[in-house]
Amino acid sequence: MSPPRTQIAAGFVLAAQSRVATCMLKWKTDPLYRQILDETRALWAKLASDARPELLRIEDRAPVPHEAPIFSGRVVDVWVLDDTGLRLVPILRREAHEPGATRGEFFRFGLIRFSINARRNRVDLEYQLGPTIHGDLSYDVEGEGSSLRLHAHTESLSA
Numbered sequence: 001m002s003p004p005r006t007q008i009a010a011g012f013v014l015a016a017q018s019r020v021a022t023c024m025l026k027w028k029t030d031p032l033y034r035q036i037l038d039e040t041r042a043l044w045a046k047l048a049s050d051a052r053p054e055l056l057r058i059e060d061r062a063p064v065p066h067e068a069p070i071f072s073g074r075v076v077d078v079w080v081l082d083d084t085g086l087r088l089v090p091i092l093r094r095e096a097h098e099p100g101a102t103r104g105e106f107f108r109f110g111l112i113r114f115s116i117n118a119r120r121n122r123v124d125l126e127y128q129l130g131p132t133i134h135g136d137l138s139y140d141v142e143g144e145g146s147s148l149r150l151h152a153h154t155e156s157l158s159a
Contacts, residue, residue: 029103031148032116032141033060037079037086039150040112043127044081051131053110055082057097061115070124070136084101099128106130123150 019148026033040058047053057080062073078092100108110129116122139150 031145032120034121035148035150036114036116036125039125040081041086043112046095048081051104053103054100054108055080055110056091056129058086059097059111059113061113063115063118070128072116073115084115102131104130105133107109 013068017112020022028034037058037113040056044052044056057078059075060077061071062076064070064073080087080092082087097111098109104109107128110127112127113126114123114125117124121141123141125137125139126135127137128134139155141152142149142151
């Protein structure tokens with residue numbers, strides 16, 4: 001005998017709530033996510049408040065096979081960083097990024113995408129802050145737990 005529809009629906013709701021709670025905790029408790037998001041906060045702090053984008057959209061992209069473009073993986077999570085702080089905004093996963101109008105050197109809404117490889121020893125990051133302010137960065141992940149650090153191959157967002 002199958003369970004009543006209300007039990008099935010309640011099970012789906014609990015599963016969805018559990019996934020959201022796991023994502024919310026992951027970025028607050030996982031040292032690798034904390035390091036990546038600290039890099040974006042440091043960049044935000046360095047930009048002059050009167051000239052920077054209104055906000056940064058930060059996308060966590062799923063890892064892809066080696067031959068595929070790095071940022072072609074599905075959007076796993078989306079955060080928004082602005083003067084209010086960093087916030088996880090899951091509903092934005094379904095919406096494509098729109099940079100908005102250009103204000104000085106910057107787009108109205110900047111974009112940062114990152115992808116953590118499956119072995120969690122490399123992070124690739126792409127930023128698009130304005131028509132001429134964009135680039136790619138690669139980081140090696142060194143250490144574990146609280147001693148985990150990102151080591152940039154060339155430059156870093158916070159340098």
